[in-house]
Amino acid sequence: MLDATMTQQLKQYLGNLREGVELVASLGDDKRSADTRALIEQIAGLHDLVTARFDGADARRPSFEIRRASDPSRSVRFAGLPMGHEFTSLVLALLWAGGHPPKVEAEVLEQIAALDGDYDFEMYFSLSCHNCPDVVQALTLMALYNPRVSATLIEGGAFQAEVEERGVMAVPATFLNGQMFASGKMGVEEILAKLDSGAEARAAAKLSEKAPMDVLVVGGGPAGASAAIYAARKGFSTGIAAERFGGQVMDTMGIENFISVPYTEGPKLAAQLEAHVGEYDIDVMKLVTASRLVPASQPGGYHSVEFSNGAVLKARTLILSTGARWRNLGVPGEETYKTKGVAYCPHCDGPLFKGKRVAVIGGGNSGVEAAIDLAGIVGHVTLIEFDSALRADAVLQAKLRSMPNVTILTSAQTTEITGDGSRVNGLVYQDRTSGVEHRIDLEGVFVQIGLVPNTEWLKDSGIALSKHGEIAIDHKAATSIPGVFAAGDCTTVPYKQIIIAMGEGSKAGLSAFDYLIRTESVEELAVAAE
Structure with missing residues (x-):
């Protein structure tokens, strides 16, 4: 799973372990489970203080728990493979579970330890999301430094049915005790402030x-x-x-x-x-x-x-x-369906729309780059530009026009984002040349219209x-x-x-x-x- 460079880096990091770490996996018969087993075996083979078991009973498969051998109540669970942007999160989880001190202020650790209550966090991330690691690492830290905090960190692409059932259409998405807690990037101080009413x-x-x-x-x-x-x-x-x-x-x-x-x-x-x-x-x-x-x-x-x-x-x-x-469109439906199909970060949320139809609003560099990125993930992209021509650099326009699953609409003014009450189902735009209104059936709208x-x-x-x-x-x-x-x-x-x-x-x-x-x-x- 890990290439030679990543393996060598991880081996060096694991040299900082101060006590034993247990990896307990819950696996199925699918390829992701096989990849998870390979990753865990590889990690366990890099240091004597790391041991691996494959007798976990968690319902999410593949998933694995990282826990402190001397105190199994201090643990964090990854469901899916924490690679891509989350590889650093995996490394930190191993180090913190193994007693290596985190680089946070002592008062933050004291505040985590002093939390009074039982907190069961579930957080969804995507491997291409650059905002997700902050939340993943914050929850990991809390789970490892307070045994009354549990954290399950879920790679949305590996559990798409679950993502759809819970209506997760933007990451990072964090649930607490089964209820939506927060959508978007948060550090540990922000999470603590939401839990501790006197912190602010x-x-x-x-x-x-x-x-x-x-x-x-x-x-x-x-x-x-x-x-x-x-x-x-x-x-x-x-x-x-x-x-x-x-x-x-x-x-x-x-x-x-x-x-x-x-x-x-x-x-x-x-x-x-x-x-x-x-x-x-x-x-x-x-x-x-x-x-x-x-x-x-x-x-x-x-x-x-x-x-x-x-x-x-x-x-x-x-x-x-x-x-x-980011500038908002300011049309009906935008506020209603934010995080329910209306998104502003194609890198973060794009993987949640795999195989679906989406629109990108904006024909500048940001909009065209977003459309190019999304075209490699989703089923179809419609790029909508208010002006009579795209404003992006020529090299980006050429790349976009070469993609078979992209439609470009110019002189088009978005007038409404529609939905079924729980998520986006379409978009209405007006042809600025003819004045005629059109509707497009969609499952996501990415807004990229400047600052x-x-x-x-x-x-x-x-x-x-x-x-x-x-x-x-x-x-x-x-x-x-x-x-x-x-x-x-x-x-x-x-x-x-x-x-x-x-x-x-x-x-x-x-x-x-x-x-x-x-x-x-x-x-x-x-x-x-x-």
Whole structure:
């Protein structure tokens, strides 16, 4: 199952085991079960502390349990093969079960251990989903560090009948005690916050106790990471406050235009950004969403940022890099059928539509790339573009037109997404040339129509915004408020690209430095007044 390189890597990782690990498999007579047996035997053969059994009685087959030999109540179960993006999750499960300490803060482990109650999680993932590993690894950690937490992690492609029965049409999808718990990406802190009602209040209080900073970056994408590094390198106290580190890069798969790196993937780049930020004395605050900006009353004073959890942070300068998010169609049926056939990530959710008919809305690079990817999985793809011609790069258009199971519709305006109450069953569009409406029978709709900036929280702050809601900045990344700078996809800078966001972030960091050295702080002004 594992090639020579993966085998050697896994063998090295297993060298970190501190105690025994048991693999207990429940198998059938099918090929997937045979592959699972081969994988488990291969893993067990790499280290003396790993043993394998094939007498499991779980109803899902193939599945296997990874458990601590000294305490079998600390275990996690994989149903299907955790390969692809989930191979790292498999490695971590083996290491954590074997006593190797996870790289999380001690207080997080204490919070897991302190959970009072019995929690039975079932989570569905796909092997091509780059958002799923965070949830898989979070639930794995919880199951291995609290014996009252159980986690079964299910590869949807291996259990399609179950997926259809439970109405899972988007991953990651997490059930708790048989009921839907959450749809979408979550880290362990987010899961704990949903289970522990007092967690948010404690986090807000801890955040508000922080001393004012010289530079506070709001947003943790490429622009924010670059801005923070440049500011920290100048010796200023610097913090990053972000809902999630990596921003929209976490939702991006293949990246082929990041100069000097021919190919990388979004989650990998995000991890590298976070590691680089970690090389400096930068206070990284995650899972916080900015809700209001109160500008300083005088030059050199402190700007305040309020967060949705009630916390408040203060800083002499701000760098706003809150990025952008997928734009919604805004038609009837879209909200109703989100995660029930309406999707925004073809890499994550595409495998759930194997052999089915889907539509992709949008004829730019993102839309055409999505259609190309989906055409290799689903039965048929209809690409719908509002304009009279596709806007994607010529090489992508040529690839799309060469695919036999793709239909391209231009001058077509989507007017409604229809369903049967539980899932999508079609789409209505209007021919913009003739005015005639048409209906297409579908089981999925992937929306790829561009981005909208995350700036709603700034509308009453006094910061100038463009008609599209972007933060207006000058050539030095300065906003209309002194001491407040902005960078990345949330600004008026054209061409929303990762490499441009990084450059704009560094510019904003240098501009903040220039502002700080030219502006006396309120403390300095107070001393001078004495």
